Amino acid sequence: MKLFNSLTRQIEEVVPRQPGKIGMYTCGPTVYSTPTIGNFRTYVLSDVLARALKFVGYDVTSVMNLTDVGHLTGDNEGDANQGEDRLEKAAKKEGKTAWEISAAYSSEFMRHMEMLHITRPNVVCKATDHIAEQIALVQKLETKGFAYRIGDGIYFDTRAYERMGHRYGELSNLDEMKKGARLEPNPEKRDPRDFALWKFSPEGVRRQMEWDSPWGVGFPGWHIECSAMSMKYLGEQFDIHVGGEDLRSTHHPNEIAQAEGATGKEPFVKTWVHGAFLLVDGGRMGKSLGNAYTVQDVVGKGYDPLALRYFYLTGHYRKQLNFTWEALAGAAAALARLRAAYQAASSSQGDRTQLSEEKLSKVSEYTEAFAAELADDLNMPAALAVVWEVAKSNIPNYDKVDLLDDFDRVLGLGLGDRVEGIGDREIPVEIKQLMAKRQELRAAKNYAEADKIRDEIVAKGYAVNDEAV
Ligand code: AMP
Numbered sequence: 001m002k003l004f005n006s007l008t009r010q011i012e013e014v015v016p017r018q019p020g021k022i023g024m025y026t027c028g029p030t031v032y033s034t035p036t037i038g039n040f041r042t043y044v045l046s047d048v049l050a051r052a053l054k055f056v057g058y059d060v061t062s063v064m065n066l067t068d069v070g071h072l073t074g075d076n077e078g079d080a081n082q083g084e085d086r087l088e089k090a091a092k093k094e095g096k097t098a099w100e101i102s103a104a105y106s107s108e109f110m111r112h113m114e115m116l117h118i119t120r121p122n123v124v125c126k127a128t129d130h131i132a133e134q135i136a137l138v139q140k141l142e143t144k145g146f147a148y149r150i151g152d153g154i155y156f157d158t159r160a161y162e163r164m165g166h167r168y169g170e171l172s173n174l175d176e177m178k179k180g181a182r183l184e185p186n187p188e189k190r191d192p193r194d195f196a197l198w199k200f201s202p203e204g205v206r207r208q209m210e211w212d213s214p215w216g217v218g219f220p221g222w223h224i225e226c227s228a229m230s231m232k233y234l235g236e237q238f239d240i241h242v243g244g245e246d247l248r249s250t251h252h253p254n255e256i257a258q259a260e261g262a263t264g265k266e267p268f269v270k271t272w273v274h275g276a277f278l279l280v281d282g283g284r285m286g287k288s289l290g291n292a293y294t295v296q297d298v299v300g301k302g303y304d305p306l307a308l309r310y311f312y313l314t315g316h317y318r319k320q321l322n323f324t325w326e327a328l329a330g331a332a333a334a335l336a337r338l339r340a341a342y343q344a345a346s347s348s349q350g351d352r353t354q355l356s357e358e359k360l361s362k363v364s365e366y367t368e369a370f371a372a373e374l375a376d377d378l379n380m381p382a383a384l385a386v387v388w389e390v391a392k393s394n395i396p397n398y399d400k401v402d403l404l405d406d407f408d409r410v411l412g413l414g415l416g417d418r419v420e421g422i423g424d425r426e427i428p429v430e431i432k433q434l435m436a437k438r439q440e441l442r443a444a445k446n447y448a449e450a451d452k453i454r455d456e457i458v459a460k461g462y463a464v465n466d467e468a469v
């Protein structure tokens with residue numbers, strides 16, 4: 001399997017640290033609002049990568065964090081350890097506690113993961129469950145002389161780190177680093193690149209989320225959780241780290257500095273994989289622009305969430321992908337055709353005993369072609385083209401079904417799922433509207449009404465499968 005490694009800026013063969021085994025970590029969401037279809041482009045990338053690695057024979061252990069302690073709104077731009085805490089802000093707005101906010105949005109995130117057929121990572125870990133590990137990591141950095149205290153917290157000392165022969169910021173490019181430095185707001189820091197490891201609760205203010213530490217009451221800096229939890233579950237060094245491209249310039253270099261500074265072992269992670277962003281109507285998506293669509297919006301318009309998954313697969317992960325409702329409709333139609341081809345083949349499989357050398361070699365050619373596209377820097381658009389070749393080919397139906405089942409281990413489109421009403425026939429608008437209504441009621445936790453609608457849908461001859469619909 002070859003992947004583009006942001007660290008070396010080259011397409012490289014993935015060479016696992018332990019033969020046959022891959023440990024991979026994905027930076028999860030901050031659970032203060034509903035994740036967008038932009039966020040899910042990155043999580044589907046991580047899912048497809050894990051599935052592809054399994055397909056080519058690796059034993060994969062995947063870990064994803066949930067950032068449930070509020071980092072600050074400026075955190076992702078350079079190193080502004082400034083701004084308002086996102087969770088507490090959402091809590092104020094919604095009249096809930098920060099803990100209720102994180103619980104509600106975490107479970108919504110996991111529900112949307114399932115709707116998109118994203119395999120649950122082996123470990124899903126919360127920052128607030130790992131405060132002790134984060135404190136221990138900061139202590140380690142302190143012992144090594146890579147941490148110092150200023151008025152509002154304990155900071156990572158990038159100059160001390162470089163003096164010890166480490167390289168800081170290898171993942172970012174110079175322009176991004178300069179941009180970070182321009183945003184420098186804290187004159188107490190020794191270097192603009194330094195970042196918070198532990199922040200103190202402001203004098204006289206009780207935060208909803210705060211913990212005792214050797215340095216006083218406060219909360220962890222945003223970056224430390226990923227270093228602490230990835231090393232806890234995958235070891236001090238592991239194979240692959242995944243995230244959106246916005247994490248390449250600050251969050252990930254900081255993760256590396258914290259881990260390598262504490263352990264003295266390089267590289268912390270061998271292969272860094274960054275996914276390009278999803279655009280909407282050719283531009284940036286954002287809440288203020290009104291185009292930060294969610295999986296719920298997709299379902300609300302009557303689409304199967306797996307049409308969104310199919311849409312993601314049509315773009316290479318290192319290229320921006322432009323979402324429009326027309327493009328989603330196109331993906332939904334393609335998925336329906338693929339399902340129809342699968343089901344047609346599956347309903348008349350014929351005699352499995354009719355084997356010939358020629359057919360066998362054709363089947364293995366297709367499998368090799370599919371695997372080769374996966375191995376070529378996860379070229380999913382090209383892999384999909386192989387899928388379509390198979391769907392349209394005249395190989396025996398049972399081979400077609402076997403191949404498509406096999407490919408679907410990576411695609412995750414549920415081609416073999418027997419969801420009545422999808423694939424077999426077009427879903428009437430009336431049923432789509434009922435499904436959307438039911439989703440809305442469920443989102444509002446009005447389960448009694450939602451169940452009534454479910455009964456209505458079933459009475460009209462359609463099955464409701466919450467994973468797939
Ligand atoms: P956040 O909750 O902001 O930390 O984002 C969670 C993940 O989604 C990160 O890996 C981001 O890089 C990724 N992400 C955010 N916006 C987009 C987008 N428009 N397209 C793809 N990935 C995104």
Ligand code: ZN
Pocket residue numbers: 026027028226251255
């Ligand atoms: Zn992270």
